Amino acid sequence: MKGMTVIVKKTTQLIAGIVFLYGIYIIVHGHLTPGGGFAGGVIVAGSFILLILAYGSNFMHLTREETGSTITENLGILLALMIALAGMITGIKVFFLNWLPHGTVGELVSAGVIPLYNIFVGMEVAASILTIFLALLIFKEEVTKW
């Protein structure tokens, strides 16, 4: 698909990195401030979608990107499930047990495995939204080409 005008490109160049960092911040601070994996993942996916819409891309790059995002998505949900299963192995055998030490409430590294769940769910949500967007875009490109 084609990109947009130079105004949109310049604005995207200034904004996209900040949007991406804000998404990462929301994910990592999910156990301290409002937000978390789901909300932050959508913001991270938004920064990628913004870049693709503003600058455009060719077909080969889109399919390669789609492969990567599919792998990331499945890896994210698999790792979250693995952490949940690790609770079955350690200590008292409970699914979704918070098996790491809790630390002090309010610090960045605290709350046991909850930040890890946030990171992996954020990874999964971001990659899912991006995969849906790329699948629709690739479909559109294929239809116009064939």
Place this chain on the structure above:
Amino acid sequence: MELALSVILVLMILGALFAIHAKDLLSAVISCSIVGYGLVICFLLLKAPDLAIVQIVVETITLVIMVAVVLDSTRQEPFTKPDPHDYVAIATTLLVIVSVFFFFKAATGSLDPFGEGTMRMAKHYIEGAAEKTGSANLVTGVIFDFRGYDTLGEATVLVTAVLGVLTILRIRGKK
């Protein structure tokens, strides 16, 4: 309840099979959504209303976007006069709609009234949640610790939506 669940599951399997083998992309998209909305009723029957809400939101958004893309790009609608085959299709559609509404009514009737019977659980969640989970944000503590199984389901809803989109939107595999 087992009977209703089995009927809904059979409907979902039929919808998924039709979605793979359909010649027309629009009917494939719509019959794939039978799977999603059937899953909503399954979640309601299994007493997971919040999961059902997530499923219905994700499914509706995906369906609307996919129908919009398909209508925009590939659809050529040849106008034909209705023949007996169409009446069979219309009757099947009405049957599916009526059965889905019937099971939806049955599933929502089996739930507790809204706002009652839940405060007992909520009190235990709020009391000392910061010490129990170590998380300063109570909402994250609830969704990833007390109700982690639920959150796993919500993340899986997204994965199934992506799987549906990737399976349906392939024009090269259909030719």
